Amino acid sequence: MTLFQGRPENVDGRLQRELRTYDFLDKLGIAYERTDHEPASTMEACNEIDAVLGVIICKNLFLCNRQKTNFYLLMMPGDKKFKTKELSAQINSARLSFADPEDMLKYLDIEPGAVSIMGLMNDTEHKVQLLIDEDVLEGEELGCHPCVCTSSLKMKMAEVIKKFLPATGHDYRTVHLVGEE
Numbered sequence: 001m002t003l004f005q006g007r008p009e010n011v012d013g014r015l016q017r018e019l020r021t022y023d024f025l026d027k028l029g030i031a032y033e034r035t036d037h038e039p040a041s042t043m044e045a046c047n048e049i050d051a052v053l054g055v056i057i058c059k060n061l062f063l064c065n066r067q068k069t070n071f072y073l074l075m076m077p078g079d080k081k082f083k084t085k086e087l088s089a090q091i092n093s094a095r096l097s098f099a100d101p102e103d104m105l106k107y108l109d110i111e112p113g114a115v116s117i118m119g120l121m122n123d124t125e126h127k128v129q130l131l132i133d134e135d136v137l138e139g140e141e142l143g144c145h146p147c148v149c150t151s152s153l154k155m156k157m158a159e160v161i162k163k164f165l166p167a168t169g170h171d172y173r174t175v176h177l178v179g180e181e
Contacts, residue, residue: 021146057143
């Protein structure tokens with residue numbers, strides 16, 4: 001794997017959702033580094049991608065309530081265990097579960113394996129609420145997918161918070177997840 005500055009020069013075979021991500025970031029003037037890779041199906045593969053980027057890619061979970069009236073994108077450290085009860089209490093939403101792939105595609109234009117904050121640029125109706133664990137916010141840089149699971153990006157967390165989110169019309173809520181057994 002190689003680390004590149006910015007968007008790929010050759011866009012042959014790349015999905016439109018990925019190219020729209022680069023267009024959006026470029027329009028906002030957000031600098032990013034990129035690496036291309038096979039879909040990561042093991043922790044070893046994820047660690048290899050993290051090493052190339054020089055940042056730990058956080059865990060991104062797409063969740064919903066039982067009635068499927070509220071959708072959430074949770075960003076949390078990959079080494080924390082997700083406990084539904086812990087998060088539910090903080091956001092006053094009972095019975096959180098993983099949202100269906102169809103809803104992920106409908107609201108974020110993302111498929112399983114590629115969930116990322118970048119998908120919020122596709123949520124023009126603001127149906128998804130962003131939840132960020134406080135430990136993720138402490139990081140200077142953020143690693144994420146550009147709406148596909150075959151590339152990963154690294155950018156400044158401050159630019160994501162101060163430029164990207166306002167451009168999407170989304171805000172975020174900070175959560176505190178302990179994630180211990």
